[in-house]
Structure formats: structure tokens, C-alpha cells
Amino acid sequence: MSGRPQGIVTHQPAQQNTATSDDWIADLIVSLLSLVWWMVKTAVLLAWRFPLVVAGLLTGWWAYTSDHLFLVGIVAAVLVMALVVWRLVWPGSFSHLIAQPAWRRRKRRAIRRNWPGLCERVGLALAVTDRRSGQRESWTPGLSRLRWASWEHLVLTGRVQVVAGQTVDDLASAAETLGAACGAWSCRVRKTGPRTAVVTWLYGDPLAQVVTRLPVPQVLDAAAVPIGLREDGQPWLLRLAATHVLIVGVTGAGKGSVVWSLLGGIAGGIRDGLVQVWAVDGKAGMELQPGRDLFTRFETTVEDGVQLLEDAVVLMTERAARMAGTSRRHEPSTREPLLVVLVDEVALLTAYTPDRKLRDRAEKALAAIATQGRAPGVVLVAALQDPRKEVLGLRNLFPTKIAMRLDEKAQVDMVLGEGARESGAVCHQIPDTSPGVAYVKVDGVREPVRVRAAYYDDQAIEDLARTHAPSKAPESRPVFSVVDDSHPETGDDLRQEGAA
Ligand SMILES: Nc1ncnc2c1ncn2[C@@H]1O[C@H](COP(=O)(O)OP(=O)(O)OP(=O)(O)O)[C@@H](O)[C@H]1O
Numbered sequence: 001m002s003g004r005p006q007g008i009v010t011h012q013p014a015q016q017n018t019a020t021s022d023d024w025i026a027d028l029i030v031s032l033l034s035l036v037w038w039m040v041k042t043a044v045l046l047a048w049r050f051p052l053v054v055a056g057l058l059t060g061w062w063a064y065t066s067d068h069l070f071l072v073g074i075v076a077a078v079l080v081m082a083l084v085v086w087r088l089v090w091p092g093s094f095s096h097l098i099a100q101p102a103w104r105r106r107k108r109r110a111i112r113r114n115w116p117g118l119c120e121r122v123g124l125a126l127a128v129t130d131r132r133s134g135q136r137e138s139w140t141p142g143l144s145r146l147r148w149a150s151w152e153h154l155v156l157t158g159r160v161q162v163v164a165g166q167t168v169d170d171l172a173s174a175a176e177t178l179g180a181a182c183g184a185w186s187c188r189v190r191k192t193g194p195r196t197a198v199v200t201w202l203y204g205d206p207l208a209q210v211v212t213r214l215p216v217p218q219v220l221d222a223a224a225v226p227i228g229l230r231e232d233g234q235p236w237l238l239r240l241a242a243t244h245v246l247i248v249g250v251t252g253a254g255k256g257s258v259v260w261s262l263l264g265g266i267a268g269g270i271r272d273g274l275v276q277v278w279a280v281d282g283k284a285g286m287e288l289q290p291g292r293d294l295f296t297r298f299e300t301t302v303e304d305g306v307q308l309l310e311d312a313v314v315l316m317t318e319r320a321a322r323m324a325g326t327s328r329r330h331e332p333s334t335r336e337p338l339l340v341v342l343v344d345e346v347a348l349l350t351a352y353t354p355d356r357k358l359r360d361r362a363e364k365a366l367a368a369i370a371t372q373g374r375a376p377g378v379v380l381v382a383a384l385q386d387p388r389k390e391v392l393g394l395r396n397l398f399p400t401k402i403a404m405r406l407d408e409k410a411q412v413d414m415v416l417g418e419g420a421r422e423s424g425a426v427c428h429q430i431p432d433t434s435p436g437v438a439y440v441k442v443d444g445v446r447e448p449v450r451v452r453a454a455y456y457d458d459q460a461i462e463d464l465a466r467t468h469a470p471s472k473a474p475e476s477r478p479v480f481s482v483v484d485d486s487h488p489e490t491g492d493d494l495r496q497e498g499a500a
Pocket residue numbers: 210211249250251252253254255256257287385435436437452453454455456
């Protein structure tokens with residue numbers, strides 16, 4: 001019994017020796033391949049991260065081995081001198097083509113590389129205990145798609161996914177600290193999903209300069225009217241279709257520039273008869289008079305202004321009755337144009353006029369338009385200085401709110417809604433040297449957006465009115481008749497009260 005196993009045993013060492021030598025060769029090949037792979041990877045990484053240093057070293061090596069050291073030295077010295085001269089004589093183009101791209105690359109790389117550390121420092125790291133090992137680990141939100149959204153305005157954006165156990169609100173609360181930690185003057189967080197957000201770092205302020213007048217769109221797009229610039233350097237496009245717009249700001253805040261930019265943005269539609277603007281300027285026409293030719297109706301007294309609002313309600317009611325059962329969405333046409341009811345300093349109608357009956361009629365007509373005007377294409381655009389409730393009780397009926405410079409920080413939430421100031425809308429901190437700057441809050445979108453309206457000077461307004469006045473052809477005007485008897489509670493009601 002014991003002999004056979006012995007034979008086997010004596011054979012085994014020979015088998016083991018072959019296997020060991022095979023393993024040894026395989027290990028060596030694997031190690032060599034790993035080494036080569038590591039060297040290639042490191043070389044590519046170094047060339048990618050430090051292209052100039054690697055190019056310099058390679059050139060130096062080549063010059064040394066091929067006896068061209070002197071020649072290369074001369075070329076290098078000439079290059080350095082050329083750069084110095086460029087920097088001194090044409091600092092603008094040097095900064096634009098050399099310094100800024102290098103700075104942008106460094107900045108982006110630094111944030112990407114230091115992201116976990118940055119998150120830890122601003123309180124965005126979550127300590128988690130590993131279930132198997134029992135060890136404490138630090139989890140930080142993931143960062144991807146980090147890129148410069150605007151080179152000109154130095155806007156860097158990245159997609160951030162918070163870790164399970166965090167919310168986008170946690171990220172938003174850390175935005176200011178995160179911005180400062182990254183050396184940005186401002187940082188915004190825009191939620192894009194339950195756990196994802198786009199983070200925007202602003203290294204420059206595109207709104208610091210006056211925004212020049214935008215080209216007038218020749219084709220009406222009431223869903224995206226160009227008004228100016230957003231702080232991320234993108235155009236500020238305002239939805240006018242199916243909404244109402246409230247513009248609030250102290251005197252001199254630049255409400256006029258929002259109004260004129262808006263009129264400029266729809267001027268193509270006004271000229272083509274697709275939009276009608278009925279304007280009320282209770283300050284005897286002082287503000288809106290230069291654009292008189294753009295308006296189908298223009299009233300300059302409180303009494304006439306209130307009448308205009310009531311007429312708009314009649315038109316709205318008629319149109320709604322016509323649309324009932326056929327269409328739920330108004331499409332602007334020359335027969336049924338989008339009606340923009342523009343009221344400058346709406347408080348003159350609702351609060352400051354001593355005639356109580358007139359105030360009530362104004363409130364009632366404004367409330368009717370604000371609650372029922374969107375579907376039949378009657379849009380209210382109102383400008384206001386004082387946002388208190390007793391001045392304009394129905395400010396919450398405006399889905400789009402634009403808050404410009406305000407006196408007190410409590411007024412921010414008053415205009416834009418609860419939590420707007422916490423979300424970064426610091427209207428009370430807008431300097432009086434930046435007229436036209438505002439925060440826009442649209443219902444359904446969490447974060448207010450900082451913007452600046454383009455500036456229209458008197459000449460620009462005059463040109464706009466001259467070149468885009470609506471055609472006087474009778475067929476381009478909507479039929480405006482007394483309201484149908486079947487809807488007495490809205491149109492007739494108001495009309496009778498108005499006449500009283
Ligand atoms: N977007 C803008 N860019 C640069 N300057 C502007 C802008 N908007 C307004 N301004 C300047 O600020 C001044 C005040 O603007 P504006 O009259 O529009 O303010 P407002 O809010 O309408 O004031 P008020 O309520 O007293 O009428 C203007 O004379 C103009 O010079």
C-alpha cells in the first residue's frame with residue numbers, strides 16, 4: 001500500500017518544478033508589461049498635464065545628444081524675449097491668447113483634482129461606515145462635465161451628483177462657501193434631477209457692463225423674448241406667452257429698460273400685427289410716450305387707464321368664449337393677436353388714486369386679466385416701485401416676477417416669493433450704479449436668475465417706434481365688440497361698472 005504512493009510522491013516534485021518555472025516566466029512578462037504600460041501612461045499623462053515642460057525637456061535632450069545645444073538655447077532665448085515684448089507692448093492680446101487660456105486650464109484642473117478635498121472643506125462630505133470592514137469612509141458628491149460655458153464671461157459649469165443621504169438643497173446651501181473656496185465671486189446651483197444639479201462658478205461678471213441693445217427679432221417668438229443677458233453670459237429670454245410679468249424696483253432701478261427691451265423683443269410681432277400693446281402710463285405719459293407709435297391704445301390718465309383695463313377684460317372674455325371647446329391655447333394671428341396690456345406704475349391705479357371706486361375697478365379688472373388672461377392670449381405686464389401688499393394685493397398672480405433694486409431685504413421675498421432671498425436673490429444689494437440689473441423668478445423654477453436688461457436710449461426708442469409701428473390696415477386689427485350676453489358676469493359687469 002505504501003509503495004505506490006511513494007512512486008507518486010517521487011513524480012510530483014518534477015511536475016511542481018515545471019509549473020514553478022512557467023509561473024515565474026509568466027510573472028516576469030506580466031511585470032514587464034505592467035511596467036511598460038505604467039511608463040506609457042505616465043508619459044502621456046505628463047505630456048497632457050505639463051506639455052510645455054515635457055516639450056522643453058525633450059528638445060533639451062535632443063539638443064544635447066545631437067550637439068545643437070547652442071542653437072536651441074538661442075531659439076529659446078528669442079522665444080522668451082518675444083513673449084516678454086508681447087506681454088509689455090500688447091498686454092490685451094497676450095492676456096486673451098496666452099494668459100487667460102492658461103489660467104482657465106489651471107483653474108479647471110485645480111477644481112477637478114481637488115474636488116473631494118473642496119467638498120470636505122465646505123461640509124459636503126458624508127461620513128459613512130462600511131458595513132463589512134466597519135471602517136469610516138468619507139463620501140463626496142461626484143463632479144462631471146466640468147467645462148467653461150463662456151470663455152468671454154469666465155463662467156465655469158459642472159454637473160454634480162450628491163451622494164445618497166444628501167439633497168440638492170444641501171449643495172445649494174453650500175454654494176456661497178463653495179464659490180469662495182474655488183476663488184469665484186459667485187456660485188449658483190440649479191437642480192436638474194432628484195440628486196443632480198448644475199453648478200455654475202462665476203469668475204467674472206458679464207452684468208458689470210451696460211448690455212448693448214439686442215437685434216430686434218424679425219419673427220415673433222413670444223415664448224422666448226430676448227431682453228438682455230443672464231449672469232452666466234447667456235441671453236436672457238423671457239416667456240411672454242401664457243404668463244403675466246411683474247417688474248418691481250425702486251425709482252431709477254431701470255424698470256424702463258426691461259419694458260423697452262421687451263417691446264424691442266416683440267416689435268417684429270407688433271409691426272406684423274401679431275401682437276397689440278395697450279399701454280397705460282398714469283404719469284401723464286412721461287415714461288412710455290416716446291414709444292407711442294408701437295401702441296394700439298395708449299392712455300395717460302388714471303380714468304382712461306382703468307377704462308382700458310376693462311376693455312381688455314371685455315376682449316379677453318369674448319375671445320375666451322370663442323375659443324371655448326375649440327382650442328385651449330391661443331396662437332397669435334393677425335385676427336387674434338396676442339394682447340399685451342402694459343401698465344407703468346400700476347400703483348397709480350390701485351393705490352395712489354384718491355377715488356376709491358376707480359381703485360376698486362382697477363383692482364377688479366387687473367385681477368380678471370391676471371386670473372383668466374393667459375389662455376386667451378391677454379398678457380399683463382405691470383411695473384411697480386413699491387411692492388407692499390396694500391399697494392398691489394394681487395402680485396402673487398404674476399407667474400413671472402422681476403425684482404430689480406429694492407430698498408429693504410424683506411422686500412425680496414415679498415416680490416419673488418418665500419425663500420428667494422435665501423436662494424441668492426439679493427436685490428437690496430444691487431448697487432445704484434447698475435441700473436437694469438434684476439433677479440427673475442418664474443413659477444415652477446426654484447432658483448431666481450440674475451440678469452441685466454439691455455439699455456435703450458431715447459434715440460433707440462424713437463428708432464424702434466418709427467420702424468416697427470403696427471400697420472394701420474383695418475384688417476390687421478381684431479374685431480372688438482360688446483361682450484356676448486351669455487357671459488355677463490365678467491365683461492358686461494365690468495363695462496357697466498366702468499361706465500358708472
Ligand atoms: N439696462 C440699463 N443699463 C444701463 N443704464 C440703465 C439701464 N436701465 C436704466 N438705465 C439708466 O438708469 C436711469 C433710470 O432708469 P429708468 O428710468 O428706467 O428707471 P425706473 O426704474 O423706470 O425709474 P422710475 O420708476 O423712476 O421711472 C436711466 O436714465 C438710464 O440712464
